Amino acid sequence: MTTTVQAEATTSAAGPAPITEPGIYDMDNDTYHSHRYALSSSGARKLLPPSCPAIFRYQQTQPQQPKKVWDIGNAAHKLVLGNGPALRIVDHERWDTKAAKAEVAEARAAGAIPLKAAEHQQVHDMADALRRHPFASLLFDPEHGTPEQSLFWRDDRTGVMRRARLDWLPNPRTGRLIIPDYKTCRSADPEKLAKDIDEYGYHQQDDTYRSAAKALGIADEDAAFVFVCQEKTAPYVITVVEVNATARRIGAARNRRALETFARCTATGYWPGYSDDVVPLSLPGWAETRDSLEYL
Template structure:
């Protein structure tokens, strides 16, 4: 493992999240998040690339949970104000962010620690994230499909990858929809590919998700994708790599469709008129 790198070479790096997200690869690289965006719409991907948005509140809450559960990440700051719309609260929130901390309301602060306690009580999840069993927040950089890739792994163990996520419900049938909606199958294949390309683990690389609900009793489900889902992930990642390479070479970043769209009404509407 390498510390902060001045010139990026393929490998595993232990670098701050800000440096990773700023993309230190000269000319740019494609991440799992970028792959998801370009699959949706190349034009929207390019706009986001040129106009980065400030972190959204929901992402801050997710990062806070990661910091406590994984033992790595920004410090949490409990903002003791009932109303964050006041000038005093706004000033404290701004100061916390300026210091690199995540500002949380008292209830949010307590919930993050309660989530960590509940996860520690789950035998399978706690074993996967046991202290000393892996390395947290590892950044990978590699080349494949003619382009540079990057990934930031939550937890890299000697026997595979673990990714921790919040989910409204951890019922398996709900998680199947979540995986498709957020394209977690794409993320999984990108992470597997990076670990394999760098020779960090023997193939096939094992990947396990830990999903946890953010509301009491903070239920946990450990999950893996079946071979069909993994294959769809591979196909989607191959398509994302093609789009990224093609758009960069041509300078053309098309919208959803390059021609006049022919639209139908939803099937459920049409059925009412048959």
């Protein structure tokens, strides 16, 4: 297995020195995201429709602003994985007051996640529910793995450096290796999760993480990559899913297109929008059907 390397934290606006050697690096989340020259799974998804390279490139240059909608998921991650920012209760009935806003801003400035008292209890209940789950609890057993490990490797065909941040890196062992990724969701119903795979590009994430694990000698062809999906409302139901072979092939093909696009745009310095040509458009099918009966 590849040795884990302790990476230095970001010390300047320019970011840390580029990583050129493939490996497993132990670094904080901000430092990981500052390595923008290396293509991540979320970046690969942003390069392709329904997005485009111009949007990807713009977002690379903009600091990510915190959003309240992410706080529950991030807080649950911290409790499930045992690693991440501190949780801070902002104990105000209303968060639109000057005092509450000041406390929220102070918490975020300190790198903490501000939560209402009920939300703080909620994420602890979610973590407790996961620890009671017969399978998910084993996947995140603190005695058999390490949270938040950053993997860097080079794509053989394009020369692009790639990166992935595993929620959990299992310790080497005999038998089939299972690498889990924790997701919070509105519904853990398998039919709904199938739509989420398409909407959020989880099949591309699956291919990215499998590629990283194989490139660094962490896993072989038999390794499994699973999503542990937990609802954010009581009773915090959990479903563990593995993307099937067809979805993985599509995810791999999309990633290959993204890598080629990233390599080309990096080489030319040109990051196009949706199209450089005149685009012929028709009415939406439903509008065409509606109006053709009356007007044509």
